[in-house]
């Protein structure tokens with residue numbers, strides 16, 4: 098098959114809460130009839146992103162076109178999950194015009210992009226480009242720069258491990274793979290700080306990808322789709338820390354054991370405002386990296402979406418609870434491996450009342 102007739106696939110990566118789902122929602126709402134298939138991978142097993150996207154009501158994102166892979170990070174389940182999913186997608190009679198893959202915020206894009214070199218895939222699909230979404234406000238606040246001193250000390254003591262924090266390493270690996278970098282959340286910082294973020298990223302890179310600034314993931318689909326890079330042919334030049342480490346002869350599996358996630362199920366939240374205040378304190382005191390899900394607020398016909406990235410919390414009511422649907426509060430919590438799950442569960446139960 099000629100290159101021109103391959104289906105283009107865009108890989109959207111970026112750390113937890115950077116704005117990947119927001120970017121995809123905006124893209125779908127503005128896709129102008131282009132038939133897009135979505136593959137969504139999440140670290141926590143609650144499937145919030147898929148649910149948010151299915152709830153958007155756009156014609157281009159019918160439920161049939163959304164495949165959720167919630168069985169761990171896509172980079173570790175390429176052979177078992179991703180390849181079979183792609184094969185099924187390609188076997189469909191109504192093949193999509195474009196495939197968009199949202200990786201989990203903890204995934205390394207490299208193994209996923211490399212999978213496009215698998216024989217059954219390479220002849221039919223090409224990676225149009227890797228888009229890395231950056232939470233510019235979090236970068237400006239130093240979120241990815243040596244902020245986990247305890248863990249760093251541990252790693253420094255262990256000769257077998259890299260000497261960077263897991264957040265910093267992952268952030269760099271996701272940038273290393275990028276063809277296009279979206280400096281998202283530009284609304285939260287000054288123009289000067291945004292310039293600082295751009296310069297800081299550029300200073301760490303040997304390649305020079307394209308940068309686009311964004312607010313609320315608002316990037317025109319023509320900018321995101323149609324990069325035409327064929328990234329699978331260049332992925333060997335964009336190695337992750339993990340791959341470089343292996344080349345040095347170290348045996349250290351990339352298995353996400355530096356991060357932990359769990360789902361908390363609660364009853365109705367009596368005092369929504371008090372709950373959010375308490376949540377903010379809890380997030381800071383336990384260094385929760387990401388918390389998201391849905392809450393049942395008594396007296397409200399709609400379910401409330403809860404989105405926390407660091408101590409920033411957004412809430413909104415997205416849709417009415419369905420007729421046969423059990424009203425329930427369900428939150429996924431993600432943190433570093435030593436996160437105190439028992440204490441967090443107990444505090445959340447107390448806060449919900």
Ligand SMILES: Nc1nc2c(ncn2[C@@H]2O[C@H](COP(=O)(O)OP(=O)(O)OP(=O)(O)O)[C@@H](O)[C@H]2O)c(=O)[nH]1
Pocket residue numbers: 111112113114115116117118119120146201202281282283284285311312313314387389404405406411
């Ligand atoms: N202020 C501001 N908030 C944003 C922007 N983009 C996204 N958000 C908010 O950030 C939160 C996380 O956004 P998501 O799109 O869910 O992020 P994500 O990268 O898909 O998150 P994970 O899949 O959990 O890694 C949500 O509350 C969004 O509304 C932005 O440009 N500015």
